[in-house]
Amino acid sequence: MAELIVGAIEAVLMIFIGLNLAVFLLYFERKGSALIQDRVGANRASITGLGRKLGLPNLGIINTLVADPIKLFTKEDFVPAGADHFLHTLAPFIALFPVMITFVVIPFGDTITFGGRTFGLQAAPLSAAALYLLATIGIGVYGVSLGGWASNNRWALLGGIRATAQMISYEIAMGLAIIAIVITYGSLDLQAMVRMQGGVWFGWLPRWGIFVQPLAFILLLTAGIAESKRVPFDLPEGESELILGYMLEYSGGKQAAFMLTDLAEQALVAMLLVTFFFGGWQVPWLYRDGFHLPGGAIVALAPLLVSIAGVVAFLIKVVILCSFMGLIRWTLPRFRYDQLMKLGWKILVPLGLANILITAFVVVVAGGAH
């Protein structure tokens, strides 16, 4: 029973982290983009005006994290005439739900010992977690496509069709990348994958997945960004041609749910990349008893501190990857639709298949690549 309660608390915590990362990405979207494009960005809202009196720069935090959400959630919830009322309301939830429930399988730490009991820091320790990921990500397509269809608007329907086609195309590349990773680690269990990335090669190089599977990293990163429909893969939203695509007829909280889905999906992709390729919660050279530095020096640490260091390392890595994806988003222009499909089917899928072949060959010959 205690296990279940701890698992539930961890699940809530993980969803909380995921949503906060989405908020971080939203802030990056507003203020980070301004930084990249040499603009001022959001700087109007202020609660007391105190910052201005003291001559501090306005970081736009109240703007993006308080004022904007309040504005969104107090707007009229509009359903267009002739729309399918039921599906129109249901679609944002169908979109958001699968992303939320995927967060629970990500291991965010090793184990933690409280009062003589040891708990694993993974809300749902599934043995087939890699399959669970693919299943939930696959279900996520429906929210977007049904939202586009139920709006009774041609632009929205076009956006929904584009989104569906794009997401199922890139799901294949994503699945192929994950298969190569599963072959490499010989396990579907995410926690086991992270455990295998502990330790070092040559006495100094952390045994992270990126050094074994660089191609799978690129594939999963690309497919992940396409899956979350962010620039350069934001054709379903394409403002200049489809206005906002499948979100066009949504307002207020429902549209916020769609936007949150994209951002949370991006946070999820960052977590997956960290888990598969950057050692999850592993801190380089940190073992259960403390740091074993490459020179041979040992710095002892308390077990509780080691556990907490793992969680902090996981969060730092995820934030770095989120920022990296934000950088990509504000650097690259949008693809054309034929380019998108060509990249997906003619480049990523063959590369993924070749990667699986080579990985399987190496694993069989060497008896385990990792």
Added chain:
Amino acid sequence: MPIALFWFLAAVSLISAFGVVLQRNPLHCLLALIVTLLAIAVLFIGEDATVVGFLQAIVYAGAIMVLFLFVIWLLNLRAEMGPTGHLGLKLFGTIAVAAMFAELMAFLLPPHLQIKFAGHAAGYGSIDSLSQTLFSEYLVAFEVTSVLLLVAVIGAVALARRSTASEIQEHAADNARKERSAAQ
């Protein structure tokens, strides 16, 4: 699996299955079908067939249903009309369906139907045991099925592909020749 969970999932899958048949709007039917498939996937997982359950969710609920969605969109299916045909046909149809339902129930209801939750050996339904069985005992069937699927894919491509430019020319030349011979 707790018996209450089993009954809940059974109820969900049955009600949504009825939804597939009874609703008029094809997209609502599709949604109900997705719910059915997911409920069955959870039933699999509850009975320790974890991998099969997840594969059911990935392949059926996640991929095949998307294709259904595309078919509904591309054929532009709207809400279906009510049953057509004269009264006699309707009457006959109703009686036939009722008879079939009664027959099925006679064979499916207790004492034939017994719900048992057999305890499974450790590792049952895991990907290890599944692949051990699939790639040793059922290897031939597995390979034959994959060849069958490949044939189906090639057939679909062959049927759906556009003619190449040279084939169109050949076809036109053929037609012209036939017309000439007909004229002579």
